[in-house]
Amino acid sequence: MRAWYALTAGDSRGVVAAAEAGEAAAPCHSVAVQLAAQRAKAWARMGDRRQVELALDQGRRILGGLPYPENLDHHFVVDPAKFDFYAMDCYRIVGENGLAEVYADEVVRSSTDSSGIVRKPMRVAEAQITLGVVAARAGDLDRAVDLGRQALSGNRRSLPSLAMVATDLSSVLTKHYPDAQETQDFADELRAVKAGRTA
Structure with a gap:
């Protein structure tokens, strides 16, 4: 949990430290897969592509050596x-x-x-x-904002995680479409979600 809290707080170095400590304590358990993935996310946010791949590869190796889980709804x-x-x-x-x-x-296919x-x-x-970020980078502002709004409008959400990734989309919109009204509108909707109001 310390790795996840650090990730959503923007403390990438803290994620790596917490994940490495957890992996050392439980190197062959399912939680080690999750920790490797959290470490990969942190390295991605620090811009180190090589460490991202190393962490993802480690997570895949551990996952490949584990039996298929009986309870897929268990958080860890x-x-x-x-x-x-x-x-x-x-x-x-x-x-x-x-x-x-x-x-x-x-992810959409396997979650439906x-x-x-x-x-x-x-x-x-x-x-x-x-998908909204990909659309924005490809020049499709309308699709990017529509997908972002769909994501924010859900009833069941993990607010810290959703806010973090939605901020990624807002940043891409600001970078590629700084003067578009849709960019400002999405930023306003995201602020409302962060404040605990309905999108």
């Missing part, structure tokens, strides 16, 4: 679909748009059942943000 259990969610985040941050989009599409009901709404919201 990581399954392949959850690891894709972590990788998506890393690739969005480092600007690997193609990989980010592939992982985001897979055959009847179209979203079973993992928080994962889908962050995937929508990722």
Whole structure:
């Protein structure tokens, strides 16, 4: 939990330190997979692509050696679909748009059942943000903002995590479309969400 709190607080070095301590204490457990992924996210935010790949590779190796989990709803259990969610985040941050989009599409697919009901709404919201970032970087402002608004409008969300990734989208919009009204509108909606109001 210390690694996650540090991540959402913007303390990337603190994430790495907490993750390494946790991995040393439980090197062959599911939580070590999650910690490797949190470390990868921190390295992504620090701009170190090599360390991102090393952390993701370590997480995949540990995950590959574990039995398939019995309870996928347990917060500290990581399954392949959850690891894709972590990788998506890393690739969005480092600007690997193609990989980010592939992982985001897979996150949406694996989080939605055959009847179209979203079973993992928080994962889908962050995937929508990722797809919004990719759209913004590709020049599609309307799609980017629409996806961002969809993500913010969900009823079930982890506010610190959602706010962090939505801020990524807001930053990309500001960079690419600084004078667009849609950029300001999205920033206003994000501020409202951070303040605890409905998007």
